[in-house]
Structure formats: structure tokens, C-alpha cells
Amino acid sequence: MDLKSNHTSPVLADNAPMNNTRLGLHSALLPYSHNASAFSSTLFLTIPRRRPGILDDVRSSLFDAMKSSSPTHNTKLTTESTTETTLRDSDIAYHNWTIKYPSALGLFEQIADKAKGKRIALFLDYDGTLSPIVDNPDCAFMSKAMRAAVSNVAKYFPTAIISGRNRDKVYEFVGLTELYYAGSHGMDIMGPVRPISSDYKNCIRSTDKQGKEVNLFQPASEFLPMIDEVFKSLVEITKDIAGAKVENNKFCVSVHYRNVDEKSWTTVGQSVHEILKDYPRLRLTHGRKVLEVRPVLDWDKGKAVEFLLESLGLMNCDDVLPIYVGDDRTDEDAFKVLREGNRGYGIIVSSVPKESNAFYSLRDPAEVMEFLKMLVMWKKKSAL
Numbered sequence: 001m002d003l004k005s006n007h008t009s010p011v012l013a014d015n016a017p018m019n020n021t022r023l024g025l026h027s028a029l030l031p032y033s034h035n036a037s038a039f040s041s042t043l044f045l046t047i048p049r050r051r052p053g054i055l056d057d058v059r060s061s062l063f064d065a066m067k068s069s070s071p072t073h074n075t076k077l078t079t080e081s082t083t084e085t086t087l088r089d090s091d092i093a094y095h096n097w098t099i100k101y102p103s104a105l106g107l108f109e110q111i112a113d114k115a116k117g118k119r120i121a122l123f124l125d126y127d128g129t130l131s132p133i134v135d136n137p138d139c140a141f142m143s144k145a146m147r148a149a150v151s152n153v154a155k156y157f158p159t160a161i162i163s164g165r166n167r168d169k170v171y172e173f174v175g176l177t178e179l180y181y182a183g184s185h186g187m188d189i190m191g192p193v194r195p196i197s198s199d200y201k202n203c204i205r206s207t208d209k210q211g212k213e214v215n216l217f218q219p220a221s222e223f224l225p226m227i228d229e230v231f232k233s234l235v236e237i238t239k240d241i242a243g244a245k246v247e248n249n250k251f252c253v254s255v256h257y258r259n260v261d262e263k264s265w266t267t268v269g270q271s272v273h274e275i276l277k278d279y280p281r282l283r284l285t286h287g288r289k290v291l292e293v294r295p296v297l298d299w300d301k302g303k304a305v306e307f308l309l310e311s312l313g314l315m316n317c318d319d320v321l322p323i324y325v326g327d328d329r330t331d332e333d334a335f336k337v338l339r340e341g342n343r344g345y346g347i348i349v350s351s352v353p354k355e356s357n358a359f360y361s362l363r364d365p366a367e368v369m370e371f372l373k374m375l376v377m378w379k380k381k382s383a384l
């Protein structure tokens, strides 16, 4: 991708997304990834632009992309014996997958060994990691037990939540003042006050809800009016699609299709496409039964991790071990940053096998909670 400039302005050149003709769609509608191999190959079909029946191909590719973004176990089979077989098959597949991505609980000792003499910095995704996936995004509440576990772990390790949600909304859900929060997939970061590299030009001093001084970094601030406009258009264009829900996440917009009949998923995708074709500076990523509209910006959760490490004074320190726990495609950018620099560990939360840049895995939020507790126990023990 063509950068207009470096770190100081992470805005990508306007024509960047237009060069891509995969799927024959406006490229803003394409799933975005730095690492194509990490995701389902159905997302990266290359279709010749002019041939008969192209629209059908485009529709089915769009549908495939939407479907593959949230794989589930197929347990809705008709007879008991086929259901059992499918469950057994999926268990075997999961077991084989954990050979590549071992359980962070099972291999906790290995993680603890690597963390010996180091300071752990903890980064957590919210939906699907700290709270289970539910049908209504407004009701993705965190359990009391999970809140206690997060609060406890934050007493021992600097801890940040990096979510695709509006930052205020995540804070509302989590309600812990002792954490750092990044919303809009890392495009809205509230971190500790510290001198920060002049590369981060837009970083300003602000105050949090408790009146405490903080550093506020919003690399996509210039997109705010555009995102508001697109949000309204998306609400309007999807209003007659039963179950569709549009969520304003401040610097990005989520279009949910979890509660839409599968027959209408393509209509959702096409409606988003219809709106986005007038906005070459916006692009689309696929999440768990959600299409996410975001600025064409060289910024993601991986960059947010780097920013937070720097804000915490933990960047480029040999004695720091960052750990990032997340379940979504957008978390892959953070896993990749940690893997590439051999800096730390990504832990993918998934109950189904999927390719990832993470090192370890956890099955679900319940296992995430267990892992957080183990970190605390290990820290207490090693302090004795």
C-alpha cells in the first residue's frame, strides 16, 4: 500500500484501495489482511473482471467471505449418530490444531519460563475474549468473575484493552479505571502521560472520566465527519433488512448480520458496497458476523500495541514480555507484531481451528479467565 508519509500521518494514499480487483468488487469491500495465508482462501479469490455471470460469482464470493468470517461447529444435523460423528471429528480437528497452537493453560509453565525475570505487559481484546459472543452487541456484558480476574491481573501487570468498539462503550462494559483503553481497533487510545516519540504527531494531553491526565492518540480524527455520514447512510440503507444492525464505533462502523437470515446476507454486503463506492478513503474488514467499515489508514491493533508499549515506557526493552489475547481477525495484526519482532506472545481465543499468527490458544473466555488467574498466581509465587 502506498503511504502518503510515515508514522506522522498514517493516512494511506486515496488511490490505494482502487488498485485491487479481487472479487471484482470495489476494493474497500475486500477483507483486509497483511497476511493472506493467515485466513481462509475463499476470501482471496481472484476473479477476472469481464466474463458472463460475474455478478453471480461476486455475490457468492461475498457470501463465502461473510460466512467464513465466523465459523461454527456444525452440530445441527438430523440424526443422533451423524451429530456424534461430527462432534468427534471436530474434536479431533481441534486437538490437531492445538499441536500448532498449544493451549496457553496446558503450556503455562513454558510461558512462565519465558517470562522469568521479565515484565509482562498484557493486552486484551474485548468481544469474544473477555465476554462471550452474544446475539445483541449491546448486551455483551462481562461477568463479575471476569471483571474481578481482569482487575486482579492489572494489579500485577500493566494491562490494556484494545477493542473494535467505541472506547467509551468498552469502558462502560468493563468499568475498571486501572486499565488503559483503546477503541475503534486501536484508532482511539487513552494511555498514560509520558513523553512520547514525536512520530506520533496527533498525540495530545487530555483528561479521563476521573479527571486524571492522560495521553490521547486518535490517528483517524480527520475521518470523524466522514464516519458519521457513512454511519447514517448505512442505517438508512439497511433499515428494511430484518435483523441488520449498524453500530457507530466512532472511527469505524460495524454492520452486524448475526441476526439476519442467511438468505439476506448478500443484500447486507451489497448495501455496504453501495455506500462505500462513494468513499474510496474507507475500507472494509470482516469480523465475526460483522462487516467493519474503517478508514484507509496504516493503523491497526498491532500499531496500537506498539504505541501503548511506548507510552508505558516498555518499548524496545529486553526485559519486557508483551502478551496479547484476542479472538478476531483484527487481533491478527497484534499477533503479527509480537511474532515478527519475536517480542512476545499472541494467544488466539477460538473453539474452532483457524490459521493465526498467534503462538498459543485458549478455547473461550472461561479459559481466558483461568489464564489471567494463573498469571496472578505465578506472579505472587515468584515474588516469594
Ligand SMILES: O=P(O)(O)OC[C@H]1O[C@H](O[C@H]2O[C@H](CO)[C@@H](O)[C@H](O)[C@H]2O)[C@H](O)[C@@H](O)[C@@H]1O
Residues within 6 Å of the ligand: 125, 126, 127, 128, 132, 133, 134, 135, 136, 137, 138, 140, 162, 163, 164, 165, 247, 249, 254, 256, 258, 287, 288, 289, 290, 292, 328, 330
Ligand atoms: O475488537 P473486539 O472487542 O473483539 O470488537 C469486535 C466487534 O465486537 C462486537 O461484535 C461482536 O460481538 C457481538 C457481541 O457478542 C456479536 O453480537 C457480534 O456478532 C460480533 O461481531 C462489536 O459489536 C463490534 O462493534 C466490534 O467491532
